[in-house]
Amino acid sequence: MAIGIGLIGMGVVGGGVARILRDREREFKDVRGLDLDIRKVAVRDLSKPRAIDLFPDRFTTNPMDVVADPTIQIVVEVMGGVDAAYDLVLAALQNGKDVVTANKALLAERGDSLFEAAVQNNVGLGFEASVCGGIPIIQTLSQGLVANDIQSLYGILNGTTNYILTRMTEAGADFDPMLKEAQDKGFAEADPTMDIDGTDAAQKLALLCRLAFRQRVSSGDILKEGISHITALDIDFARELGYTIKLLGIARVVGNRIEARVHPAFVPHHALLADIRNEFNAVEIVGSAVDAQVFYGKGAGELPTASAVVADLIAIAERRKAGLGPAGAPLAPLPEADLVPIGDIQTGSYCRLTVYDKPGVLAQVAALFAGENISIETVIQHGRSETEGGTVPLIMITHDAPEAAMQRAITRIGNLSAVTEKPQIIRILHP
Numbered sequence: 001m002a003i004g005i006g007l008i009g010m011g012v013v014g015g016g017v018a019r020i021l022r023d024r025e026r027e028f029k030d031v032r033g034l035d036l037d038i039r040k041v042a043v044r045d046l047s048k049p050r051a052i053d054l055f056p057d058r059f060t061t062n063p064m065d066v067v068a069d070p071t072i073q074i075v076v077e078v079m080g081g082v083d084a085a086y087d088l089v090l091a092a093l094q095n096g097k098d099v100v101t102a103n104k105a106l107l108a109e110r111g112d113s114l115f116e117a118a119v120q121n122n123v124g125l126g127f128e129a130s131v132c133g134g135i136p137i138i139q140t141l142s143q144g145l146v147a148n149d150i151q152s153l154y155g156i157l158n159g160t161t162n163y164i165l166t167r168m169t170e171a172g173a174d175f176d177p178m179l180k181e182a183q184d185k186g187f188a189e190a191d192p193t194m195d196i197d198g199t200d201a202a203q204k205l206a207l208l209c210r211l212a213f214r215q216r217v218s219s220g221d222i223l224k225e226g227i228s229h230i231t232a233l234d235i236d237f238a239r240e241l242g243y244t245i246k247l248l249g250i251a252r253v254v255g256n257r258i259e260a261r262v263h264p265a266f267v268p269h270h271a272l273l274a275d276i277r278n279e280f281n282a283v284e285i286v287g288s289a290v291d292a293q294v295f296y297g298k299g300a301g302e303l304p305t306a307s308a309v310v311a312d313l314i315a316i317a318e319r320r321k322a323g324l325g326p327a328g329a330p331l332a333p334l335p336e337a338d339l340v341p342i343g344d345i346q347t348g349s350y351c352r353l354t355v356y357d358k359p360g361v362l363a364q365v366a367a368l369f370a371g372e373n374i375s376i377e378t379v380i381q382h383g384r385s386e387t388e389g390g391t392v393p394l395i396m397i398t399h400d401a402p403e404a405a406m407q408r409a410i411t412r413i414g415n416l417s418a419v420t421e422k423p424q425i426i427r428i429l430h431p
């Protein structure tokens with residue numbers, strides 16, 4: 001018997017899903033015995049051309065038609081947004097339908113009650129496509145690595161920022177022109193704020209924490225810093241010191257707590273994550289049984305994202321066909337994570353100061369670091385200012401120190417009369 005599929009949205013991802021379902025129809029029927037029938041599609045504009053031909057009466061502009069249709073068993077939410085998508089997904093779950101979504105913002109902001117509703121209604125809520133697009137990272141954490149205590153997870157979770165940082169590194173360019181290039185090539189949206197300021201990566205990290213540690217982490221509680229302040233000069237110094245700058249999502253177990261943070265980081269050249277270029281994503285997971293594993297691939301785009309949606313669809317459809325309930329351990333209720341307070345997070349830092357080229361400045365800065373018990377590992381100052389009374393960059397690498405102490409020291413250093421610009425701080429990854 002055919003399984004009814006309803007799509008809410010047929011844009012980039014929804015179009016890819018429809019294409020894959022059409023192109024692999026025979027394979028799904030013959031090999032898996034699954035007859036998947038797209039019975040309704042909700043869109044905004046009925047006159048737009050669509051990825052596949054369907055009878056016009058299957059399109060609607062009212063997404064509630066999809067959710068209420070008794071002939072639909074699995075709803076695919078690929079519309080985006082939070083509030084309207086929440087109402088639709090909740091209604092679908094309450095109507096006994098399984099749901100597959102690619103919407104990380106929805107799950108990061110309202111996931112708790114949706115996961116709860118899935119459990120209460122004994123239906124599936126698949127979200128493989130919401131993190132790292134085509135990389136099966138959700139499946140890996142929820143099934144493949146189930147034998148492990150996850151100790152840490154380091155990821156390049158946002159393709160837009162990785163593209164920009166790669167191009168800055170390779171072209172020796174500053175942030176703004178490379179953002180523009182990313183937008184021109186379709187790797188950054190017209191409003192890239194959520195990517196650039198780390199929000200998107202923090203939302204994905206919060207979802208990964210739920211699976212890796214089986215605790216609830218709110219993306220708003222994660223230390224979060226974006227990439228717009230990174231300059232070509234920082235990239236040059238990073239290279240000289242043996243590092244590449246990447247925007248990382250990091251979650252790890254520290255004692256009985258979870259540390260979770262998203263920020264640009266100096267990644268040593270020899271680390272695998274340093275080699276992840278352009279719009280690609282990667283996640284390195286350390287598990288108690290498997291040790292380190294790295295997962296790499298395309299984190300967005302029509303077909304990679306649709307691949308993940310279809311993987312969830314097929315897994316759910318197979319269980320439906322077999323008369324089984326949802327797979328895997330339920331994701332609600334989960335205890336709230338005991339997070340390491342942001343001020344206690346320990347990292348080494350690269351600190352770039354712009355200072356007047358005169359004697360005694362280094363001693364003043366070193367004294368302020370010492371006042372916070374922060375020890376300095378390396379100091380670099382190349383050459384002298386070319387003009388009398390001019391400025392030079394002064395680079396310091398510090399040993400690990402708590403975030404709060406570092407912030408206090410940097411505020412005082414920034415107030416020194418010899419320091420002419422806001423100090424630049426980039427944390428260092430010690431894998």
Ligand SMILES: NC(=O)c1ccc[n+]([C@@H]2O[C@H](COP(=O)([O-])OP(=O)(O)OC[C@H]3O[C@@H](n4cnc5c(N)ncnc54)[C@H](OP(=O)(O)O)[C@@H]3O)[C@@H](O)[C@H]2O)c1
Binds near residue numbers: 009042080102130
């Ligand atoms: N694009 C990616 O690479 C990617 C990767 C990972 C996750 N995602 C997630 O996937 C979701 C979809 O992204 P997308 O890039 O496919 O978006 P998109 O191209 O803008 O498509 C959105 C679709 O939803 C329809 N829609 C929007 N509001 C609607 C409403 N109120 N009623 C009915 N239909 C409505 C649109 O209709 P019209 O076509 O008529 O405008 C369109 O078909 C988002 O949650 C996004 O974060 C996307």
